[in-house]
Amino acid sequence: MGARKQDGRSIDQRVIHRNGGQLVVVSNRLPFTSERTKGRIRFKRSPGGLVAALDPAMARRGGVWVGWPGAETEDAASAAEMMPPARRSDKVRYRPVPLSRREVASYYGAFSNRTLWPLLHYFLARTEIDSSSWEVYERVNERFAEATAEESTDDDLVWVHDYQLMRLPRYLRRMAPKRRVAFFLHIPFPSYDVFRILPWARHLMRGLLSCDLVGCQSQEHADHMTSCAEQLLGATVDRSRGVVYFEGKPTAIQAHPIGIDYSLFEGMAQKIGIPQVEAEAQVEVLSVDRMDYTKGILERLRAIEVFFERYPTYRRRTVFTQLCVPTRTSVQEYQDLKRQVDEMVGRVNGRFSDPTWSPIRYLFRSVNQRELVSMYRTARVGLITPLRDGMNLVAKEYVAAQTEQQGVLILSELAGAAEEMKEAVLVNPYDVDHVADAIHRALVMPEAERRSRMVALRHRVMTRNVQSWVQRFVESAEAAADAATGSRHAKSRTDIVRRRLQPWLAKRQTVVLFFDYDGTLTPIVARPENAVLSSTAKRLLRRASRTPNLDVVIVSGRALADVKEMVGIPGLTYVGNHGFEIEGPGIEFRHDALREYQAEVEAASKELRTIDVEGLWVERKGATVTVHVREVAEKERNSSERRAAAILRRHKLRVTTGKRIVEGRPPIDWNKGYAVLHVLAQRHGVDWISRARALYVGDDVTDEDAFRSLRGMGRSIRVGPATQTEADFSVPDPEAVVELLRWLASGAFEADEV
Numbered sequence: 001m002g003a004r005k006q007d008g009r010s011i012d013q014r015v016i017h018r019n020g021g022q023l024v025v026v027s028n029r030l031p032f033t034s035e036r037t038k039g040r041i042r043f044k045r046s047p048g049g050l051v052a053a054l055d056p057a058m059a060r061r062g063g064v065w066v067g068w069p070g071a072e073t074e075d076a077a078s079a080a081e082m083m084p085p086a087r088r089s090d091k092v093r094y095r096p097v098p099l100s101r102r103e104v105a106s107y108y109g110a111f112s113n114r115t116l117w118p119l120l121h122y123f124l125a126r127t128e129i130d131s132s133s134w135e136v137y138e139r140v141n142e143r144f145a146e147a148t149a150e151e152s153t154d155d156d157l158v159w160v161h162d163y164q165l166m167r168l169p170r171y172l173r174r175m176a177p178k179r180r181v182a183f184f185l186h187i188p189f190p191s192y193d194v195f196r197i198l199p200w201a202r203h204l205m206r207g208l209l210s211c212d213l214v215g216c217q218s219q220e221h222a223d224h225m226t227s228c229a230e231q232l233l234g235a236t237v238d239r240s241r242g243v244v245y246f247e248g249k250p251t252a253i254q255a256h257p258i259g260i261d262y263s264l265f266e267g268m269a270q271k272i273g274i275p276q277v278e279a280e281a282q283v284e285v286l287s288v289d290r291m292d293y294t295k296g297i298l299e300r301l302r303a304i305e306v307f308f309e310r311y312p313t314y315r316r317r318t319v320f321t322q323l324c325v326p327t328r329t330s331v332q333e334y335q336d337l338k339r340q341v342d343e344m345v346g347r348v349n350g351r352f353s354d355p356t357w358s359p360i361r362y363l364f365r366s367v368n369q370r371e372l373v374s375m376y377r378t379a380r381v382g383l384i385t386p387l388r389d390g391m392n393l394v395a396k397e398y399v400a401a402q403t404e405q406q407g408v409l410i411l412s413e414l415a416g417a418a419e420e421m422k423e424a425v426l427v428n429p430y431d432v433d434h435v436a437d438a439i440h441r442a443l444v445m446p447e448a449e450r451r452s453r454m455v456a457l458r459h460r461v462m463t464r465n466v467q468s469w470v471q472r473f474v475e476s477a478e479a480a481a482d483a484a485t486g487s488r489h490a491k492s493r494t495d496i497v498r499r500r501l502q503p504w505l506a507k508r509q510t511v512v513l514f515f516d517y518d519g520t521l522t523p524i525v526a527r528p529e530n531a532v533l534s535s536t537a538k539r540l541l542r543r544a545s546r547t548p549n550l551d552v553v554i555v556s557g558r559a560l561a562d563v564k565e566m567v568g569i570p571g572l573t574y575v576g577n578h579g580f581e582i583e584g585p586g587i588e589f590r591h592d593a594l595r596e597y598q599a600e601v602e603a604a605s606k607e608l609r610t611i612d613v614e615g616l617w618v619e620r621k622g623a624t625v626t627v628h629v630r631e632v633a634e635k636e637r638n639s640s641e642r643r644a645a646a647i648l649r650r651h652k653l654r655v656t657t658g659k660r661i662v663e664g665r666p667p668i669d670w671n672k673g674y675a676v677l678h679v680l681a682q683r684h685g686v687d688w689i690s691r692a693r694a695l696y697v698g699d700d701v702t703d704e705d706a707f708r709s710l711r712g713m714g715r716s717i718r719v720g721p722a723t724q725t726e727a728d729f730s731v732p733d734p735e736a737v738v739e740l741l742r743w744l745a746s747g748a749f750e751a752d753e754v
């Protein structure tokens with residue numbers, strides 16, 4: 001029976017239903033594979049790490065999954081038939097992308113698996129260069145992009161996976177310029193000298209740079225990708241922030257090492273119970289791989305042979321189980337590898353076996369997950385030695401299943417996992433003598449050492465699990481997309497900030513809101529006296545001042561009297577003069593420096609007024625003095641700023657520069673950040689953190705002090721670009737601040753859901 005009727009609804013109904021802001025995952029394969037046998041369609045979970053990692057996350061979170069259902073079909077109608085019945089939940093919908101026989105052969109078999117796969121894993125001699133398969137790769141990527149464009153909206157986050165779809169983002173960007181697009185590469189990204197070998201290296205790089213975020217398994221891969229962008233396309237690179245600018249658009253390139261569903265593996269292992277390894281005569285060493293030349297199976301078998309040569313006393317006491325899962329069986333290289341592995345196992349077994357024991361137990365098939373965990377559990381040593389691997393999830397799963405902390409992990413230093421799993425016994429998989437010795441070392445390792453290594457490994461695999469991987473990736477992708485789209489998406493950026501703040505704000509009784517004035521509540525204007533609060537902002541501030549559990553504080557570089565007059569709402573707390581003066585219910589504060597430095601500030605102001613430059617003017621405010629250069633002719637602006645700064649320094653004042661202003665203030669450690677903490681302690685006690693949430697919104701460099709002070713204790717929002725700031729979030733402009741204020745003043749942050 002086809003999938004259409006099994007869940008009582010048609011596939012199309014499931015495909016059409018949509019809700020905004022969802023995750024749209026795109027991968028070559030859907031998480032299941034359909035097979036047509038004797039007129040019936042059967043569905044199997046697809047093998048491999050990508051599905052193992054993403055399937056549970058999607059099932060929990062919901063969204064759309066775009067991909068190839070696995071069987072060759074000529075048209076969309078027959079592809080729809082290849083859809084499975086509704087799964088565990090209806091939260092995941094599938095959009096099949098049909099592929100013809102020729103496309104499967106060229107896009108998948110040839111370009112993906114005989115060109116990109118070997119090259120990205122540094123197997124240069126196996127890399128095929130064939131322009132006809134490239135053309136099919138392009139066309140298929142375009143078709144995937146079309147399906148993705150149809151299935152997503154500008155509110156969604158499109159998350160494209162892996163090397164088969166590196167060109168997709170380029171097409172999608174053309175079809176839907178505002179779509180938020182992120183990419184994750186599951187396999188390694190090689191150095192420039194290797195990647196440039198591909199005649200289509202530039203095209204592939206352009207594909208990646210059409211994304212807002214590109215995630216790699218390790219920092220090393222991310223660094224390689226950044227250099228390639230720079231050297232192949234002349235992109236501008238900001239290494240400190242991990243951002244590449246190409247064709248006027250930023251792309252963040254970051255390391256996001258993938259994790260596993262730790263509690264699933266640990267839970268299954270606990271259910272299976274404690275293996276009776278000690279009681280058994282034989283100790284087991286386990287390797288699990290897809291049958292792939294990158295996994296180093298032949299080299300490992302050779303190391304096992306050397307092990308039995310060097311350590312003959314371990315014969316009959318040790319069994320190596322090699323589970324090889326068949327993949328890409330239609331590709332010639334994989335058929336050849338299978339033959340070589342078969343031969344090698346036969347040779348080693350023939351050499352060492354006796355009538356009751358064989359050194360290698362070889363399984364060429366897949367096992368179910370329970371059996372797999374049971375194998376992980378019984379193995380004293382996990383022998384994971386790929387020649388190159390993006391990450392290697394088997395290493396992490398083995399560790400998760402070691403609930404008794406008895407096992408030892410031997411891990412290739414050329415697997416991405418080695419970057420995080422330093423407590424494993426790390427080996428060079430090509431050095432078979434070294435691997436043989438490492439096996440011996442693992443077998444004789446004292447229990448105390450085994451335990452301490454395993455405890456450390458388990459802790460890391462547990463905390464960096466697949467759930468946190470998805471969460472961190474999605475958050476980084478949204479932040480990168482915000483930065484890229486800038487104010488065009490003002491509203492949605494504010495929405496994102498609101499969504500993220502809401503659960504945090506709702507957790508405490510009181511919320512203390514700090515707003516900077518100029519540039520935050522009002523737009524920046526040429527003359528400060530013209531920075532008038534809009535009637536909406538004023539109304540909302542008034543409403544906020546009456547909202548229960550909301551405490552509003554206005555923070556400004558202006559003199560206290562000035563900012564009080566500009567806002568004009570009684571009952572709020574006002575912080576003036578960058579924190580030197582504070583006034584509000586229960587607070588009356590004037591910093592001593594106001595008096596101490598009065599004479600110096602006065603003298604500096606006088607001297608500054610002697611600068612004869614048209615448009616420059618000096619504003620004296622309590623403890624500080626500000627030189628405004630906004631109206632100075634552009635060519636004279638920098639020199640005027642320099643002259644003003646020199647005068648201020650001569651008077652021993654501390655100089656800060658802001659948006660077309662230069663300011664001098666007493667050279668003492670006091671700033672908006674200290675003032676914010678002072679207000680919190682005065683109004684809510686030194687232990688304010690247990691009762692109140694503090695949120696600071698500001699646009700200026702002087703607000704960075706407040707962002708820093710609240711780091712880890714409160715939250716902060718920068719008004720303007722999210723670059724070079726200590727703030728946790730950003731919104732584009734004062735209009736967005738007013739939107740945020742509307743929400744806060746309504747008290748809606750106390751609700752359970754936004």
Ligand code: GDG
Pocket residue numbers: 047048049050052053186187258288289290323325365366367368369372389390391392393394395397
């Ligand atoms: C790519 C990258 C990266 C294996 N045999 C059986 C079985 N498996 C599952 C394992 C594991 C997965 O397959 C293999 O994952 P790996 O990470 O080891 O390798 P790749 O397939 O090459 O994955 C890799 C990964 O993507 C994720 O980003 O780590 O570097 O090459 O989860 O458990 N599962 C079952 N039976 C088997 O016989 N049930």
